[in-house]
Amino acid sequence: MAMNRIQFQAGLSMPAFFKDYGTEEQCEQALEAVRWPAGFRCPRCEGAAHYVLRDGNRKVFQCRGCRHQASLIAGTLFQGTKLPLTTWFLAIYLISQVKTGLSALALKRQLGVSYPTAWLVHHKLMQAMADRERRYLLVGNVQVDDAYLGGERSGGKAGRGSENKVPFIAAVSLTTTTHERYDQSFRSDRTRFATHRRSATRGAMKK
Numbered sequence: 001m002a003m004n005r006i007q008f009q010a011g012l013s014m015p016a017f018f019k020d021y022g023t024e025e026q027c028e029q030a031l032e033a034v035r036w037p038a039g040f041r042c043p044r045c046e047g048a049a050h051y052v053l054r055d056g057n058r059k060v061f062q063c064r065g066c067r068h069q070a071s072l073i074a075g076t077l078f079q080g081t082k083l084p085l086t087t088w089f090l091a092i093y094l095i096s097q098v099k100t101g102l103s104a105l106a107l108k109r110q111l112g113v114s115y116p117t118a119w120l121v122h123h124k125l126m127q128a129m130a131d132r133e134r135r136y137l138l139v140g141n142v143q144v145d146d147a148y149l150g151g152e153r154s155g156g157k158a159g160r161g162s163e164n165k166v167p168f169i170a171a172v173s174l175t176t177t178t179h180e181r182y183d184q185s186f187r188s189d190r191t192r193f194a195t196h197r198r199s200a201t202r203g204a205m206k207k
């Protein structure tokens with residue numbers, strides 16, 4: 001079978017995922033690096049000196065200066081959860097690996113949790129993704145066009161009817177202040193979503 005560059009794009013394999021995020025400690029380190037890229041800072045006094053404590057299975061940072069305690073998961077998507085971070089990370093991985101979305105029921109089976117738990121995880125992750133995308137709301141002069149990705153395989157129908165191509169809708173907003181525009185690409189089934197910034201000086205969208 002001929003290769004289709006879209007279908008065979010590189011991603012994180014399951015063994016690679018478990019190697020990097022298979023233990024609670026690895027997930028904690030990953031979350032800590034995202035929250036405090038330059039190391040812990042006390043949210044109250046900005047101090048860097050701290051002790052690391054444990055509250056049950058949760059990592060807690062206590063400021064040496066003002067003794068304020070900050071849980072690693074407080075203020076994050078995982079706040080208040082009793083689930084291990086490994087379960088959350090696996091859910092994020094699984095959802096990111098499928099083109100057509102993953103139901104709460106499928107998540108229940110794959111994570112080995114109850115349906116209400118799977119539903120909550122699913123709901124929170126979908127909400128977080130929606131919140132993230134909302135930041136890229138297009139405003140001002142918005143231009144929309146349809147386009148196709150792929151078509152690497154030979155044979156089959158040509159043009160828009162080709163089964164080798166993935167249709168998507170691309171939208172750009174042109175701003176007058178920064179001369180930058182956000183370029184958003186939606187797959188037509190709205191399950192895949194990619195955003196990237198593009199300089200307004202670059203060429204027109206390729207079809």
Ligand SMILES: [Zn+2]
Pocket residue numbers: 042043044045046047063064065066067068
């Ligand atoms: Zn402090």
